[in-house]
Amino acid sequence: MTAVANDNFTASDVEELERSINSLVRITHKMAAHWWIDPKTGEDLRKNPLMVPVKLALVHGEVSEALEADRTDAMDDKLPQFPGIWVELVDVLFRVGDLAGAMKYDLGPVAVAKAMVNATRADHKLENRAKAGGKKY
Numbered sequence: 400m401t402a403v404a405n406d407n408f409t410a411s412d413v414e415e416l417e418r419s420i421n422s423l424v425r426i427t428h429k430m431a432a433h434w435w436i437d438p439k440t441g442e443d444l445r446k447n448p449l450m451v452p453v454k455l456a457l458v459h460g461e462v463s464e465a466l467e468a469d470r471t472d473a474m475d476d477k478l479p480q481f482p483g484i485w486v487e488l489v490d491v492l493f494r495v496g497d498l499a500g501a502m503k504y505d506l507g508p509v510a511v512a513k514a515m516v517n518a519t520r521a522d523h524k525l526e527n528r529a530k531a532g533g534k535k536y
């Protein structure tokens with residue numbers, strides 16, 4: 400049984416978090432695997448050390464698109480039934496998952512470990528955040 404950080408974060412949540420992150424990584428990389436092949440040469444771009452920073456820049460681009468969508472309250476242009484920020488956040492998830500999948504980063508256990516650390520951090524506790532110098536957000 401996995402350790403639990405607090406009453407709101409159950410062992411079931413921990414297991415679901417790890418499973419969900421692993422699924423996100425596996426599925427989003429399957430969806431985007433063709434973006435890791437140079438269309439002209441057939442080169443496997445995972446071997447190019449500049450591809451990780453390129454893909455991180457693309458994640459940043461999606462975050463910027465989310466910011467702009469929120470700033471203007473825009474609906475998405477390709478999926479007008481959804482707020483733009485929702486669509487851009489999905490783009491962020493897709494790009495992060497694809498990068499992790501391509502590079503074989505094992506994010507599920509990291510997500511669980513990080514959630515546990517965050518749940519017990521003193522600087523994240525409401526009473527400490529309310530103090531002078533505490534984190535407002």
Ligand SMILES: [Mg+2]
Nearest residue numbers: 461464487490
């Ligand atoms: Mg986008």
